[in-house]
Amino acid sequence: MEARPERRDRRKSVPRTRPVHNAEPEARSAYERTRKLEHSIVCERCGVVCHAGRWGWSDAPMDPVVRGLCPACERIRDRMPAGIVELSMVPSELREEIVHMIENLEQRERVEHPLERLMDIESSRDGELRITTTGMHLSRGIASALRRRFHQGVNIQYPDGDGPVRIAWRT
Ligand SMILES: [Zn+2]
Numbered sequence: 049m050e051a052r053p054e055r056r057d058r059r060k061s062v063p064r065t066r067p068v069h070n071a072e073p074e075a076r077s078a079y080e081r082t083r084k085l086e087h088s089i090v091c092e093r094c095g096v097v098c099h100a101g102r103w104g105w106s107d108a109p110m111d112p113v114v115r116g117l118c119p120a121c122e123r124i125r126d127r128m129p130a131g132i133v134e135l136s137m138v139p140s141e142l143r144e145e146i147v148h149m150i151e152n153l154e155q156r157e158r159v160e161h162p163l164e165r166l167m168d169i170e171s172s173r174d175g176e177l178r179i180t181t182t183g184m185h186l187s188r189g190i191a192s193a194l195r196r197r198f199h200q201g202v203n204i205q206y207p208d209g210d211g212p213v214r215i216a217w218r219t
Contacts, residue, residue, distance in 0.1 A: 059103040091118035129180035131187025
């Protein structure tokens with residue numbers, strides 16, 4: 049059994065908005081709960097393999113294998129991001145750089161953490177960028193990268209329950 053109730057109680061006593069570099073609560077939603085199964089799972093959409101409760105980009109093991117969807121592909125199918133990053137008033141000359149930075153981050157992240165992926169990058173004419181991710185870790189990584197690059201304006205808000213982490217940045 050996980051000690052979820054305790055963790056939840058503790059989280060209620062802290063402010064909901066805090067700087068990126070603070071320790072964050074360990075967040076696990078229904079999509080990430082490790083399923084201790086007798087068999088392995090191969091995601092029929094992206095090919096990632098769950099073996100002994102861990103997802104990785106390995107070959108399908110020899111033990112009984114079930115086809116299904118990995119938590120990342122489930123989130124993409126359900127349009128249920130684990131992280132939402134909203135950037136306001138992004139100057140047009142920075143837009144390409146930021147999108148590039150985020151895409152590179154994802155490429156690096158998903159090698160080790162296959163469930164951390166970009167879902168969408170939407171941009172609007174008035175300079176807003178909205179990025180959704182299948183994992184909180186990637187959204188937090190984007191927040192850290194924005195902070196390193198621009199030094200300010202990053203706000204991170206953790207959910208009370210199973211909702212997504214929300215990160216806002218404005219110039
Ligand atoms: Zn998948």
